[in-house]
Amino acid sequence: MASSIENNNEKLTLKSSDGEEFLVEKHVALQSTLLQNMLDSDCSSADVIPLPKIDARTLALVLGYCKKHADASSSKQGELNSFDSEFLKDMDMGALFNLVLAANFMEIKGLLDIAAQKIADTIKDKPHQEVREIFHVENDYTPEEEAAVREENRWAFEGFP
Amino acid sequence: MVMPVQAFVKRQKVALDDDQIDRISSLPDELLAHILSFLPTKDAVKTVLIRRFGNLWTSIHNLDFDECLYHKCNGVFYYEDRRVNEERLINLIRHLLILHERSDIHRFCLKLQLNQLKLANEIDTWIRFAMRKKVKVLDLDFKACGYAYDSPGGYHKLPNVVLTSDILTELKLAYCRVEPGEHIRLRSLKNLSLEDVLISDKTMIEIIYGSPALESLFLYRYYGFHKLDFSSCVEPREHIQFPSLKSLSLKDMLISDKTMIELISGCPTLESLFLFECYGFHRLDFTSLNLKNVVIELNWKDSSRLEVSCPYMTSLNIIGIERTDLYNVSPVVDAALEFDDAYFNCARGEYREVKLRFEQLHDCLFLYGCYGFHKLDFSSCVEPQEHIQFRSLKSLSLKDMLISDKTMIELISGCPALESLFLFECYGFHRLDFTSLNLKNVVIELNWKDSSRLEVSCPYVTSLNITGIERTDLYNVSSVVDAALEFDNYYFNCDRGEYREVKLLFEQLHDAVTLFTRSVLVFTIWELTKSSCPSMNWRCLVLKTMLTEWHFPGIASLLRNSPNLEMLDIHIMPGTNPFYHRDDQWLMHYEIDGENFWDLQQSTFHCLVSHLKTVRIHNFKIESCAVKLVHFLLRNACVLEKLVIETKWELYPYKEKLLCLPRASPQAVILFCEKCYS
Numbered sequence: 098m099a100s101s102i103e104n105n106n107e108k109l110t111l112k113s114s115d116g117e118e119f120l121v122e123k124h125v126a127l128q129s130t131l132l133q134n135m136l137d138s139d140c141s142s143a144d145v146i147p148l149p150k151i152d153a154r155t156l157a158l159v160l161g162y163c164k165k166h167a168d169a170s171s172s173k174q175g176e177l178n179s180f181d182s183e184f185l186k187d188m189d190m191g192a193l194f195n196l197v198l199a200a201n202f203m204e205i206k207g208l209l210d211i212a213a214q215k216i217a218d219t220i221k222d223k224p225h226q227e228v229r230e231i232f233h234v235e236n237d238y239t240p241e242e243e244a245a246v247r248e249e250n251r252w253a254f255e256g257f258p
Numbered sequence: 259m260v261m262p263v264q265a266f267v268k269r270q271k272v273a274l275d276d277d278q279i280d281r282i283s284s285l286p287d288e289l290l291a292h293i294l295s296f297l298p299t300k301d302a303v304k305t306v307l308i309r310r311f312g313n314l315w316t317s318i319h320n321l322d323f324d325e326c327l328y329h330k331c332n333g334v335f336y337y338e339d340r341r342v343n344e345e346r347l348i349n350l351i352r353h354l355l356i357l358h359e360r361s362d363i364h365r366f367c368l369k370l371q372l373n374q375l376k377l378a379n380e381i382d383t384w385i386r387f388a389m390r391k392k393v394k395v396l397d398l399d400f401k402a403c404g405y406a407y408d409s410p411g412g413y414h415k416l417p418n419v420v421l422t423s424d425i426l427t428e429l430k431l432a433y434c435r436v437e438p439g440e441h442i443r444l445r446s447l448k449n450l451s452l453e454d455v456l457i458s459d460k461t462m463i464e465i466i467y468g469s470p471a472l473e474s475l476f477l478y479r480y481y482g483f484h485k486l487d488f489s490s491c492v493e494p495r496e497h498i499q500f501p502s503l504k505s506l507s508l509k510d511m512l513i514s515d516k517t518m519i520e521l522i523s524g525c526p527t528l529e530s531l532f533l534f535e536c537y538g539f540h541r542l543d544f545t546s547l548n549l550k551n552v553v554i555e556l557n558w559k560d561s562s563r564l565e566v567s568c569p570y571m572t573s574l575n576i577i578g579i580e581r582t583d584l585y586n587v588s589p590v591v592d593a594a595l596e597f598d599d600a601y602f603n604c605a606r607g608e609y610r611e612v613k614l615r616f617e618q619l620h621d622c623l624f625l626y627g628c629y630g631f632h633k634l635d636f637s638s639c640v641e642p643q644e645h646i647q648f649r650s651l652k653s654l655s656l657k658d659m660l661i662s663d664k665t666m667i668e669l670i671s672g673c674p675a676l677e678s679l680f681l682f683e684c685y686g687f688h689r690l691d692f693t694s695l696n697l698k699n700v701v702i703e704l705n706w707k708d709s710s711r712l713e714v715s716c717p718y719v720t721s722l723n724i725t726g727i728e729r730t731d732l733y734n735v736s737s738v739v740d741a742a743l744e745f746d747n748y749y750f751n752c753d754r755g756e757y758r759e760v761k762l763l764f765e766q767l768h769d770a771v772t773l774f775t776r777s778v779l780v781f782t783i784w785e786l787t788k789s790s791c792p793s794m795n796w797r798c799l800v801l802k803t804m805l806t807e808w809h810f811p812g813i814a815s816l817l818r819n820s821p822n823l824e825m826l827d828i829h830i831m832p833g834t835n836p837f838y839h840r841d842d843q844w845l846m847h848y849e850i851d852g853e854n855f856w857d858l859q860q861s862t863f864h865c866l867v868s869h870l871k872t873v874r875i876h877n878f879k880i881e882s883c884a885v886k887l888v889h890f891l892l893r894n895a896c897v898l899e900k901l902v903i904e905t906k907w908e909l910y911p912y913k914e915k916l917l918c919l920p921r922a923s924p925q926a927v928i929l930f931c932e933k934c935y936s
């Protein structure tokens with residue numbers, strides 16, 4: 098592994114929205130395109146990189162993911178796949194949404210995709226009333242408005258309730 | 259304060275915030291569209307009924323049209339239904355492609371059985387649509403599940419535009435015809451999969467030369483390419499070269515020895531090779547330095563022999579062939595050899611060879627139905643004084659093998675580095691004495707029909723799993739921290755004197771235990787006969803059991819006698835009558851008031867007062883006895899943090915009622931995990 102991780106000892110500090118600080122090895126941080134760009138453009142001269150949109154709990158999860166993916170060699174793809182599916186298992190919706198926002202903000206493509214896939218899987222095959230519940234959507238369309246939208250897109254609902 | 263990442267993740271994992279804030283209003287449009295992109299397109303479109311989603315479906319970057327989402331692939335087929343569903347899918351595609359607004363798409367997938375040739379022209383326009391939107395992953399399958407017809411209506415001719423894309427990175431084709439009209443150029447293509455594709459040798463070579471970045475190639479029933487016989491190429495002196503290929507999968511193909519050699523030497527960077535149900539070759543010589551991982555799953559019916567030489571390989575997996583000769587296997591660290599029943603039923607002279615080969619394996623060995631190997635009786639080897647030695651083997655799996663006690667002792671003493679042992683459906687032994695210091699993990703899944711007894715002594719084992727045997731005696735289990743004992747239905751149908759032994763056994767187990775239907779009944783029997791029950795140390799209890807009122811006294815007894823229990827995990831198995839055996843009928847003379855059983859419990863449950871934090875119920879049903887148990891636990895578990903109810907059935911309106919029930923623990927959270935009910 099040594100060749101792929103130069104400056105192995107270099108570390109940087111990330112600060113979450115609620116003030117917790119995380120010491121991260123550079124090659125782990127590079128999983129994030131955002132951090133990579135910051136490092137490339139040398140914005141990292143500051144001691145601490147603030148991540149004002151991400152709370153400590155979510156950041157810890159994100160960094161756990163990055164560490165696994167940074168440390169695994171390419172030949173361990175199967176191991177990474179099973180790590181990914183375990184990673185999101187039993188995660189509640191609140192945490193999952195925080196995670197997808199964090200992955201989007203930090204530009205971590207792999208994490209963004211598995212989190213989005215997981216959210217998609219939970220709403221798949223569910224009637225829209227239930228999707229509203231999952232997302233806690235209130236004050237949505239009235240029955241009349243809904244009927245109008247449905248009529249307008251009738252082709253999308255053929256054969257479906 | 260700087261916290262180490264790992265520790266932090268663990269600590270936070272249990273935290274929960276099921277806040278009721280509207281989640282999607284806080285997400286930006288592009289992120290919502292990204293999420294919708296992971297739905298089947300027909301479902302993504304339907305989110306139009308939610309105001310926040312609105313027309314975001316027009317911005318999705320994956321378009322996934324699959325005929326099979328409209329029917330049950332194994333279901334009864336009616337021509338009329340099929341026609342209607344097909345019309346619906348086509349209508350969906352037509353509308354969607356017109357309304358789709360995003361300028362680029364990542365993946366376009368079309369699975370549609372081609373039975374209307376008149377549609378072919380229109381399908382080409384769809385493919386061109388995808389190409390114009392700079393698609394990276396193109397997946398075209400004109401067979402789908404093939405549920406309606408025995409053979410597909412036809413092969414779809416791939417439009418030229420696909421074969422001249424510099425953007426495409428992944429191309430999967432099934433039931434297509436590839437007849438390019440111009441020069442093939444696929445500069446970015448990394449993965450190519452061809453299944454039942456009509457293609458000439460010449461075209462295939464053009465594709466390979468036109469795809470310099472190709473890393474992975476999957477060929478399945480790939481007839482056209484002259485059965486992968488490169489020698490019949492237009493220019494026979496010119497060999498196929500896959501300069502950057504890393505992974506090659508071949509399925510159901512005829513490959514000659516000569517071709518195989520050319521293939522392997524033509525793929526200098528190959529790392530993984532998968533051969534499924536291929537035939538025609540008899541020798542595999544993996545001379546490539548990079549090739550580390552080979553999986554060979556054959557289905558040869560004749561008694562042909564396969565020679566395999568693998569000097570550089572680290573992982574080797576061979577299944578479904580009667581006779582394999584392995585050479586140069588020294589670096590193989592992880593091997594699974596699954597031999598057919600007939601293997602090794604040959605002269606004894608061969609055992610020595612086989613032995614030598616096995617001795618060279620490291621790390622992991624899996625033997626399945628390996629009869630001839632003198633039923634794993636090493637003593638009958640040609641040189642009886644020479645014992646088998648697997649000096650560095652770490653994991654050994656044996657399946658469906660006859661093994662004597664003597665052989666078992668030799669085997670275990672011959673594998674000093676062994677860490678894990680798996681015995682599946684093996685027989686012939688009656689005593690297992692795991693004296694090795696390194697052996698930590700043992701799984702025994704037997705299927706003994708007679709009432710033989712098995713003695714197991716495991717002084718150093720930390721994880722033990724025994725299934726499917728009537729009578730087991732365990733000794734020296736003090737180091738076992740994680741045990742699952744699955745007793746057969748008839749277990750414990752013996753005189754009551756034995757309960758004492760079993761009791762002693764339970765007392766010695768720590769940490770985590772799994773008990774099954776019958777084992778729970780044992781506790782009921784103790785409870786009803788007022789036998790004293792031992793006090794158990796375990797912190798985690800898993801019950802995989804039927805749940806009837808007859809199990810209530812047993813569960814009550816388990817709870818009462820497990821003062822340190824922190825986690826209770828109940829998997830409810832189907833069924834209502836736990837009395838398999840005549841000998842149990844006497845239990846029925848006891849009257850158990852299932853309705854009020856839990857309300858009448860008066861003694862203290864120590865674990866409920868101060869330890870039980872997590873309860874999980876799987877397969878919960880409103881009609882079942884589990885309801886009473888859940889109410890009791892909620893009312894009495896003072897430090898409960900989490901109750902997880904997992905179910906396949908609709909719980910409404912019971913759900914509301916449960917959420918309103920009084921809870922002894924103020925911080926208890928109830929989570930529902932409802933799996934796919936419609």
